[in-house]
Amino acid sequence: MERVYNFSAGPANLPVPVLEKAAKELVNYGEAGMSVMEMSHRSKMYIDIFDQAKNLLIELMNIPDNYKVLFLQGGASTQFAMVPLNLFKNKKADYVNTGEWSKKAIAEAKRYGTINVVASSEDKIFSYIPELDSSTFSSDADYFHITLNNTIYGTRYTELPDTGNIPLVTDMSSNILSEVIDINKFGLIYAGAQKNIGPAGVAVVIIREDLVGSALDITPTMLNYKTHVGNDSMFNTPPTYGIYVAKLVFEWLKDLGGVPAIQKINEHKAGLLYEYLDNSNMFKGTVATKDRSLMNIPFVTGNDELDNQFVKEAEKAGFVNLKGHRSVGGMRASIYNPMPVEGVTKLIEFMKKFEIDNK
Ligand code: PMP
Numbered sequence: 571m572e573r574v575y576n577f578s579a580g581p582a583n584l585p586v587p588v589l590e591k592a593a594k595e596l597v598n599y600g601e602a603g604m605s606v607m608e609m610s611h612r613s614k615m616y617i618d619i620f621d622q623a624k625n626l627l628i629e630l631m632n633i634p635d636n637y638k639v640l641f642l643q644g645g646a647s648t649q650f651a652m653v654p655l656n657l658f659k660n661k662k663a664d665y666v667n668t669g670e671w672s673k674k675a676i677a678e679a680k681r682y683g684t685i686n687v688v689a690s691s692e693d694k695i696f697s698y699i700p701e702l703d704s705s706t707f708s709s710d711a712d713y714f715h716i717t718l719n720n721t722i723y724g725t726r727y728t729e730l731p732d733t734g735n736i737p738l739v740t741d742m743s744s745n746i747l748s749e750v751i752d753i754n755k756f757g758l759i760y761a762g763a764q765k766n767i768g769p770a771g772v773a774v775v776i777i778r779e780d781l782v783g784s785a786l787d788i789t790p791t792m793l794n795y796k797t798h799v800g801n802d803s804m805f806n807t808p809p810t811y812g813i814y815v816a817k818l819v820f821e822w823l824k825d826l827g828g829v830p831a832i833q834k835i836n837e838h839k840a841g842l843l844y845e846y847l848d849n850s851n852m853f854k855g856t857v858a859t860k861d862r863s864l865m866n867i868p869f870v871t872g873n874d875e876l877d878n879q880f881v882k883e884a885e886k887a888g889f890v891n892l893k894g895h896r897s898v899g900g901m902r903a904s905i906y907n908p909m910p911v912e913g914v915t916k917l918i919e920f921m922k923k924f925e926i927d928n929k
Contacts, residue, residue, distance in 0.1 A: 588819050654683060746767065
């Protein structure tokens with residue numbers, strides 16, 4: 571059977587050359603006589619893989635020396651707790667509510683302190699990024715949290731809030747490595763791996779040095795960034811195989827020209843689909859034009875039955891996982907870095923044909 575075009579929001583498609591390389595090295599890695607999965611995380615061979623993964627990420631994202639890079643477990647969801655546990659001093663933080671993942675981050679942080687929700691786009695089913703008014707920001711907040719790309723609703727910030735000396739913290743799970751960002755604007759960045767980095771089971775944290783080391787006393791050892799910074803992510807067994815696949819993805823991305831190159835490709839891919847949606851008589855995008863995501867593109871026909879028929883027929887034609895999140899309905903095409911341009915152009919061709927056949 572041929573590979574399908576997989577528009578899943580995550581775990582998502584991986585670059586085929588990465589899968590092929592992993593397959594080639596699966597049973598016997600280099601001269602090791604064993605699989606990466608079977609290696610001690612303390613062995614020189616594995617530490618080399620780990621260091622390459624970390625250094626490639628530093629290079630790709632242009633991460634300055636005063637930031638630490640961690641590969642952890644527990645997904646992005648564990649970061650919803652780790653951030654307040656580690657960054658709270660006044661036990662106060664500002665959050666912007668732009669969707670389900672923001673809400674989950676807010677709910678978790680509320681367990682440990684006072685959360686000021688400075689803005690929300692819930693009034694219009696999170697179809698836009700709210701305007702931020704700095705006069706509503708708390709001057710004594712320990713940090714300011716945003717979800718940079720909203721996987722479910724398909725919105726993304728194109729401008730960052732100016733939080734002055736208050737560290738900006740962001741969930742970058744669904745758009746890390748998809749466009750150039752200035753790390754210096756952030757105190758802490760976290761992301762689950764299963765969209766643009768590699769297989770599920772790895773979470774990446776990029777944290778400014780000065781934010782490490784003042785966790786609340788109640789913080790469990792494993793949830794303290796200091797534990798992981800002090801042991802270079804090897805306090806306990808890291809997700810070794812996932813980090814190895816991430817390394818292969820980073821190599822793939824570097825060969826392609828790095829983040830500036832993939833950003834151009836991503837803008838092209840998303841541009842093609844948005845242009846089609848803007849001109850279609852059947853399909854419509856659901857997001858305010860200025861806030862459209864490059865990674866997650868929700869769309870609807872306005873007719874639930876027709877949506878279901880489209881999803882079914884698309885699947886038969888080899889375009890899978892296009893069903894929208896239950897809170898938005900309709901369809902959603904997640905087109906992360908590994909989705910080839912051809913996947914998007916063929917999807918558009920299929921949509922055009924569906925439009926004609928179902929006039
Ligand atoms: N934040 C965002 C923006 C996400 O898209 C997701 C998962 N889709 C999460 C957090 C949760 O990630 P995890 O499943 O790795 O905990």
